[in-house]
Amino acid sequence: MKILVAAFDPFGGEKINPALEAVKKLEDTIAGAEIVKLEIPTVFQKSGEVLRKKALEVKPDMILCVGQAGGRFALTPERVAINQDDARIKDNEGNQPIDVPIKEDGAPAYFATLPIKAMAAKIKEAGVPSAVSNSAGTFVCNHIMYQALYLSAKELNNIPAGFIHVPYIPEQVVDKPEKPAMSLDDIAKGLTAALEAMVEYAGKEDLKLVGGTTH
Structure with a gap:
């Protein structure tokens, strides 16, 4: 089995992206x-092109994309990606699409096809905070999750694909005392647990656990 794990480079004025640094720390097996680890640019459309090129080259059995969500306290597997770019800030090449479809021929939304509840449960078993998230936002993280699922549906025989957000690391919140942070080692430990769950539940139904929210 081969899993393509893609993570974003730093963005929004940050010098580091914990998603990318944690993925670098993952074992090769x-x-x-x-x-298979891949760095992707925090750039609308280009990120999808880079992911597609690598996926068609390595022909993975699953795809997991990873990004930073500053302000979250846990690792959060995402449930759904919407077919909409609505950027609050510019990406790393100055693009700021507002209310633009990601794919004109794509579905209005794609649900993750990874076992997101089993992933969250396994992460917590490893001693790392985790919860299912029901919104990946409308920036490049949602964009790449949508691109991965679109690619899976159109060109990769519906292989499981999805996205997980990770928090800031401590050095990023020195000047943001109100923001939570998590050590890079714990983020890598959580991602490892998520990948273990992906392997364990390959071809199986996800766990039926409470994962909803009231707002």
């Missing part, structure tokens, strides 16, 4: 699966 997890639960018997080969882990």
Whole structure:
């Protein structure tokens, strides 16, 4: 089994992206699966092009994209990606699409096809905070999750794909005392647990656990 794990470079004025740094720390084999690591640019459209090129080259069995969500306290597997770019800030090449469809021929939304509840449960078993998230936002994280699922549906025989957000690391919140942070080692530990769950539940139904929110 081969899993493509893609993570964004720094953006929004940050000098580091914990998503990328944590992915770099992952073992090359997890639960018997080969882990193929990919750095992707925090750029609308280009991120999808980079992911597509690598995926068609390596032909993975699953895709997991990873991004930073400053302000969250836990690792959060995402449930859904919407077919809409609505950027609050510019991406790393100055693009700021407002109310623009990601794919004109794509579905209004795609649900993650990874076992997101099993992933969250496994992360918590590893001693790392985790919860299912029901919004990946409308920036490049939602964009790449949508691109991954679109790619899976159109060109990769519906292989499981999805996205997980990670928090800031401590050095990023020195001047943001109101923001939570998590150590890079714990983020990498959580991602490892998520990947273990992906392997364990490959071809199986996800866990039926409470994962909803009231708002």
